[in-house]
Amino acid sequence: MQRIFKTINLWLHMKTQIYILFLVGVALLATGCEPQNQPEKTAGFSISSEKRILFSPGNLQYRPVTREWRFAEHQYDYVGNKNLPVNESSSNWIDLFGWGTGLNPTFTSNQWKEYDTFIDWGVVSINSDPQDTWRTLTAEEWEYLILKRPHAAALLGVAQVNGINGLILLPDYWECPKDIVFTSGMNWNYSGYDGGYADYQTFTFEQWTSLELSGAVFLPAAGMRVHPYGVQQPTLRLDGIQTYGNYWSSSGDGNDDAVSLYFDSILVGISGIQRPSQGLSVRLVKEL
16 A cells, blocks of 8 residues: 655635645555454544544534534435525524534634634534533644554545445544455546546445444535635535535634645545635544
8 A cells, every 4th residue: 555645736616725735545455454453442543643532423513593403313414505594593404614613603704803713513512412522623633534543544435325425434443344345545546526436436325334333434525615705795605515525623724714624536635725714514523
């Protein structure tokens, strides 16, 4: 397994320039299916040399009219087009949020100075869990997870799960379920932008159930809510649904922007330029 680290300047369809440090796994069939032989540690994901975490059971969701928080019922669930409109009286569940809007999830100002303070979504009670049970990964923790932990290249891969495009993350000491073939890495041979997941590998509901029981995590490619800057009354729109995933970290970049985990079918990495008013997905964690 060869790992290649590059920095690229990518111009996305939403016309946001981002810099991504990405990993290209030269993926070989079933590289992730080699047992790591430490069954007592099968559940966790390393985010540093000393810390390991568990992921929440699904993406974070919020229902404004009832001020209710929950995790998606399935890891592959996402709200999609029903994320708009965003207002406090909406009865729809939403799952795209501005950066650090843990106490004000419908906040959509396009003034970056109003996002100076990051408030973690984990400060609220979710699914009856006590406050501060969950938290958001930092940019450094996301980077360690996807690039620096032992066997990192073998422990992630794009896929279509139960008809949904996204990214699979595997725990540190993962053993492949019987009759499952997992191909690590990204679909580097795909020449387009709007697909490439199903071409790489697909898993049925039954196959995903086996993978999930083995500790696998799935991040759906839920796109983002785009919020133009420099417009007096900007029109919110959605972009990239089922093309790419964008998941917040708790880290700002020190220059009015914030940092996220970004992936599509051909690359995965850390986005260093993400305007905090953009609505991104949130997948929380708790430490072991």
